[in-house]
Amino acid sequence: MQPFTKLTGVAAPLPLVNVDTDKIIPAKWLKTIKRTGLGIAAFETLRYETDGSEKPDFVLNREPYRHAEILIAGANFGCGSSREHAPWALLDFGIRCVIAPSFADIFFNNCFKNGILPIVLPQEQIDLLMQEATEADDPTFTVDLEAKEIIRPRGNAPLPFDVDAFSRDCLLQGLDDIGLTLAKSTKIDGFESQQRTGQPWLYRAVA
Amino acid sequence: MGRTLFEKIWDSHVVDRQPDGTCLLYIDRHLVHEVTSPQAFEGLRSTGRRVRRLDATLAVPDHNVPTSDRKLGIAEPTSRLQVETLERNCEEFGVELFGVTDQRQGIVHIIGPEQGFTLPGMTIVCGDSHTSTHGAFGSLAFGIGTSEVEHVLATQTLLQRMPKTMRITVDGELGFGVTAKDVILAIIGKIGTAGGTGHVIEYAGSVIRGLSMEGRMTICNMSIEAGARAGLIAPDETTFAYVKGRPMAPKAGAWEQAVAYWRSLPSDPDARYDTEIVLHGQTLEPQVTWGTSPQDVVGITGTVPDPRAADAEDRRRSISRSLEYMGLEAGMPMSEIAIDKVFIGSCTNGRIEDLRAVAKLVEGKKIASRVEAMIVPGSGLVKYQAEEEGLDKIFIDAGFDWREAGCSMCLGMNPDKLKPGERCASTSNRNFEGRQGPGGRTHLLSPAMAAAAALNGHLTDVRDLA
Ligand code: SF4
Numbered sequence: 251m252q253p254f255t256k257l258t259g260v261a262a263p264l265p266l267v268n269v270d271t272d273k274i275i276p277a278k279w280l281k282t283i284k285r286t287g288l289g290i291a292a293f294e295t296l297r298y299e300t301d302g303s304e305k306p307d308f309v310l311n312r313e314p315y316r317h318a319e320i321l322i323a324g325a326n327f328g329c330g331s332s333r334e335h336a337p338w339a340l341l342d343f344g345i346r347c348v349i350a351p352s353f354a355d356i357f358f359n360n361c362f363k364n365g366i367l368p369i370v371l372p373q374e375q376i377d378l379l380m381q382e383a384t385e386a387d388d389p390t391f392t393v394d395l396e397a398k399e400i401i402r403p404r405g406n407a408p409l410p411f412d413v414d415a416f417s418r419d420c421l422l423q424g425l426d427d428i429g430l431t432l433a434k435s436t437k438i439d440g441f442e443s444q445q446r447t448g449q450p451w452l453y454r455a456v457a
Numbered sequence: 458m459g460r461t462l463f464e465k466i467w468d469s470h471v472v473d474r475q476p477d478g479t480c481l482l483y484i485d486r487h488l489v490h491e492v493t494s495p496q497a498f499e500g501l502r503s504t505g506r507r508v509r510r511l512d513a514t515l516a517v518p519d520h521n522v523p524t525s526d527r528k529l530g531i532a533e534p535t536s537r538l539q540v541e542t543l544e545r546n547c548e549e550f551g552v553e554l555f556g557v558t559d560q561r562q563g564i565v566h567i568i569g570p571e572q573g574f575t576l577p578g579m580t581i582v583c584g585d586s587h588t589s590t591h592g593a594f595g596s597l598a599f600g601i602g603t604s605e606v607e608h609v610l611a612t613q614t615l616l617q618r619m620p621k622t623m624r625i626t627v628d629g630e631l632g633f634g635v636t637a638k639d640v641i642l643a644i645i646g647k648i649g650t651a652g653g654t655g656h657v658i659e660y661a662g663s664v665i666r667g668l669s670m671e672g673r674m675t676i677c678n679m680s681i682e683a684g685a686r687a688g689l690i691a692p693d694e695t696t697f698a699y700v701k702g703r704p705m706a707p708k709a710g711a712w713e714q715a716v717a718y719w720r721s722l723p724s725d726p727d728a729r730y731d732t733e734i735v736l737h738g739q740t741l742e743p744q745v746t747w748g749t750s751p752q753d754v755v756g757i758t759g760t761v762p763d764p765r766a767a768d769a770e771d772r773r774r775s776i777s778r779s780l781e782y783m784g785l786e787a788g789m790p791m792s793e794i795a796i797d798k799v800f801i802g803s804c805t806n807g808r809i810e811d812l813r814a815v816a817k818l819v820e821g822k823k824i825a826s827r828v829e830a831m832i833v834p835g836s837g838l839v840k841y842q843a844e845e846e847g848l849d850k851i852f853i854d855a856g857f858d859w860r861e862a863g864c865s866m867c868l869g870m871n872p873d874k875l876k877p878g879e880r881c882a883s884t885s886n887r888n889f890e891g892r893q894g895p896g897g898r899t900h901l902l903s904p905a906m907a908a909a910a911a912l913n914g915h916l917t918d919v920r921d922l923a
Contacts, residue, residue, distance in 0.1 A: 272889075277869065281521070281535040283495035283542045332586050334493070334602040355655075356602060363604035416477060427604070428506070431481065431612045434473055438614060441472045441483050451707035451715045452485055452579070454512040456553065 251365045253424030257346055258392040259319025262309050263383040269323060270330035271357060275339040277331075288335060289342030310343075320391055322379050323350040327368075328357025337364045347393050349400075351376050362417045363427060367395060369411045382406070395422060459725025461622050462691050463657045466597040466722070470580050472614055482617045485579040485596075487609050489516040489552065490565045491543040492870070493584030497607035498546040508550045509613040515574055516547050517555045519564045520870045524833050524860035527558050536871065550610075563836020563862040566590040566804035570674065571838055573703025577692035577719040582609055587804050587886065588687075589680040593673035594700070595692035595722055597657070600681065620686045621655050621731040626662035629738035634920040636814070637672030638806060638884070638903035640664065640736075641679040642744035646754040648734060653685030656732065659724065660690050664738040670699040671810035678805045679886050682751040691723035743919055745791055746888050746901040748779035753888070755791060757906065757918045763787035782890055783898050784878070792916050794900070798881040799830035799911040800893070801904055802860075803867040806884035807835025809842050811904040816848045818908040818922060819855040825914030831858040831873070833865040857911070869894045882910040 279291045297308050304311045310318060321340070327350040328336060337360045340348070348361065349369045361368045371379070382402055383389045392401040395418060399408040419425065431438075446453050460468070473481040487510075494516070501507065508514055521536035523529075531537040540557065547554035555561040561568060566587055569575040575591045581598035582588060584606040591598035605615055627640055645652075658680050665673065673690050680688025697716055700706050707715040742756035753776075755762070764776040764787060780787065785794065801807075801815055812834065824830050832852050834840035840862055843849055849859050866873040867885040875881055875897025884907050888899035900916060909917040 277891075280492055280870070281539050283539060284499070285496045332584075332600055332602055334496075334604060338496075360602045360604065363602070414477065416475065416479070426504075427616065428500075428504070428608050428611050431608065431614055431616070434481065437473050437481075438483070438612065442613075445483070449578075449715070449718060451576070451711040452513075454705060456512040 251424045251426055254346065254365055254367050254395055254421040256392060256394045256396065257319060257367075258390060259346075260314050260317055261320035261322055261349075261379070261383040261389050261391045262315040262318035263380045264309060264321055264323045265380055267324035268326045268329055271328055271333050271336040272330055274328070274336040275333065279339075280333060280335055282335070285338045286342055288339035289344065292339040292343040314389065317344065319344055320347045320349065320393065321345050322376065322383055323348060324376075325351045325373075327353050329354035332356045334360045334364070337361050337366050341366060349376065349379060362421065365421065365424070367393065367413070367421060369393070369400075369413070371409070371411060375409060379409070458729065459727040461724040461728040461730065462595060462659055462689060462722055463597060463622055464728070466578055466580065467619060469578075470597075479616055479618055481614050482580060484582055484609050484613055484615055485513060486569070486574060486581040487514045487606075488565045488569055488574075488581070488583035488588070489514060489543075489606070490520060490583070490585060491518040491539045492520045493603050494546065494606055495539065495542045496603050497584070497610060498550065500607040501550065501610060506611045508552060508610045511551050511553070513613065514552050514610070515555070515569070515572075516543060516552050517562055517565050517568055518543050518557055519562075520864045520868065522557055522562075522863040523872050524863050524865045525872070527861055531557075533872070560837040560841060563834070563839065564804045564807060564864055566674075566678065567807060567835035567839065570594065570670070570699075571703070571836055573700055573706030576700060576706065576715070577696060578722050582615065586681045587678055589685070590674050590678040590804055592677040592680065592687050592689035593670060594696055595689060595719065597687055597689065599687040620657045623653060623656040623658045623685070623732040623734065624730040625658055625660050625734045625736065627660065627664035627736045627738055628662040629664065630667065631664055631738045631741065634743055634905065634918075634923070635738075635741050636743075636903045636905060637668055637675040639741055639744045640738075641676045642746070642751070642754045642901065643741050644734075644736065645679065645683045645751050646744070647736065648683055650682060650750055650752045651684045653680065653683040656685050658683065658685045658688040659730070660688060662735075665690055666693065669810055670695060671808045674808065675805055679751070682886055692719045693723075743903060743906050745906060745916055746899070747783065747785060747791065748776070749782055749888055749890050750779070751886070751888060751901060753779060754901070757791055757916065759791055761785045761787055761789045761791065784880070792918055795880070795915045796828060796882045796900070796910055797879045798875060799824075799828055799907050800833070800866040800881055800883040800885065801831070801907050802833030802835065802865050803885035804835065804864075805886045806904050807833060807839065807862075809839050811884065812839070812843050812848055813846070814904045815908040816851045818905055818919070819857070819912060820851045822855055822912055824856040824911040827914050828911055829858070830856065830911040831860055831866065833860045833873075834862050836862045866893050868892060875899075882907045882916065
């Protein structure tokens with residue numbers, strides 16, 4: 251996983267609530283066997299007409315937001331189906347940070363596992379950032395995970411944010427969850443040998 | 458203080474506890490299907506990792522599989538590639554696979570219990586939200602994302618935070634014509650699709666204890682539609698009788714030992730839950746949904762709701778939008794809604810008992826001429842059993858299309874789809890916009906109610922057919 255330390259990029263305002271994972275990536279795209287390549291289909295129904303042409307009004311079709319790396323959105327972002335294709339689609343589009351008042355559980359976790367930083371901020375601060383991202387001539391923000399703050403355009407004071415220590419560590423170092431767990435192999439081995447004695451029927455003979 | 462069934466299972470699977478309370482949980486069984494696994498296997502390959510417990514892992518293709526003649530293969534190239542990728546991955550990593558032409562193939566949540574792969578007291582995961590189905594056996598079963606699928610394949614564990622507990626007690630008994638599906642739809646109608654958020658639900662009470670394993674699976678299956686992480690039911694004699702003799706269930710000496718352990722699992726009498734909800738069985742009638750969320754549900758004797766009667770503005774708007782999508786008028790009696798299609802199947806209601814309920818109603822009758830109706834058994838073995846019992850003849854004579862096993866019209870990923878505007882009485886679990894095909898309209902109901910709708914060509918109170 252690519253480490254996340256400091257991200258400087260354009261922030262796109264998406265003032266919608268309850269953006270579900272179907273909106274982020276529709277079901278027909280679930281037939282892929284890869285993690286990559288979903289960027290073109292991110293937000294498909296919001297982004298394209300039925301004939302495949304771009305909807306000129308949609309924020310990610312406009313300059314400079316076509317190159318957005320940060321997304322500012324409304325409450326309950328990422329609700330619905332558990333598909334990890336949703337964070338994959340965002341990542342493939344180029345988005346590495348989503349800022350919203352709240353997120354759905356599974357989506358929130360899936361973000362960290364893919365090197366995307368989800369930031370929760372109170373609604374008033376979201377409104378403020380949304381406004382800056384909409385109005386600034388250059389809506390470029392810097393998200394500094396080390397310092398836990400968002401550096402804003404027009405020289406406005408940085409906004410602090412919170413993130414749990416373990417997830418932050420993993421992102422900063424680009425640590426792979428699986429690698430971390432495998433470092434606990436002896437504990438897993440120990441658990442298994444104890445369980446095998448107590449509940450032998452859980453272990454099947456396989457060819 | 459006593460512990461709940463859920464707490465007993467959780468405690469006995471903690472491998473490691475981090476200072477912030479997150480637990481590394483051991484996973485006893487992992488079911489794998491073609492849609493959410495390709496990237497996980499790819500991850501193992503690129504890091505040179507292997508599958509830690511082959512005996513605890515079982516794979517099956519189900520979502521993309523056509524329900525027509527198996528010998529014809531899969532015509533749609535992306536569906537075919539996903540299924541072939543699963544086959545290749547299982548071959549390469551040594552994972553046991555029930556392939557497309559294997560009689561044991563079927564919906565992932567049907568085959569686990571059928572094989573005795575699912576047992577009480579276990580932790581069970583699958584990259585699919587309806588993994589909650591397996592909780593019917595008194596196991597902790599929940600859906601996971603693809604990164605977690607890879608994590609479980611490589612380590613047989615998962616990092617988890619402990620959820621809250623909720624007990625839903627359904628007491629008394631069910632009236633004639635009221636089934637497990639009606640109970641869970643009524644529960645979702647009562648608590649809403651976010652009612653169980655952050656919780657694991659334990660279903661209890663005389664109605665739940667009186668249900669067969671098939672009925673219990675129907676209930677636990679839709680825990681996810683109530684927003685819960687998982688749903689479970691204490692194991693009892695009904696559970697043990699179902700499990701005994703299944704191909705992967707404990708044999709001979711181990712059986713006694715296993716049952717003795719399983720008997721220790723039910724919640725202690727003084728166990729506490731974060732939330733308690735009680736429903737009375739007698740008050741329930743057959744349920745049917747009118748909208749585009751599983752909580753949009755009423756009794757069959759009810760009417761389509763009037764948005765103007767809703768108490769909040771956003772609720773008014775969401776009801777209006779649903780009615781517009783569904784093509785329904787406020788105040789219309791539910792039993793007058795005419796239907797075009799009937800779908801009987803899915804991991805909610807594709808088991809043998811569901812098919813028997815349908816056969817009982819339609820035997821010697823004909824479905825309405827305006828209706829196209831399909832019955833899709835949940836697995837090849839359900840299909841075989843139904844044919845042994847002669848149910849297929851009853852269905853075909855009544856005018857049903859009798860198909861091969863798979864997810865079928867539960868979701869639009871294979872050739873079985875609704876056309877825009879078509880209205881379907883469906884025994885599946887989600888009535889979201891476009892779930893059964895773009896523009897399709899879904900009414901969720903029980904198998905018996907679906908059969909009644911097929912016979913009359915409109916939604917029908919099954920109690921009137923007796
Ligand atoms: S039958 Fe439907 S709900 Fe069940 S696993 Fe298949 S697609 Fe999912």
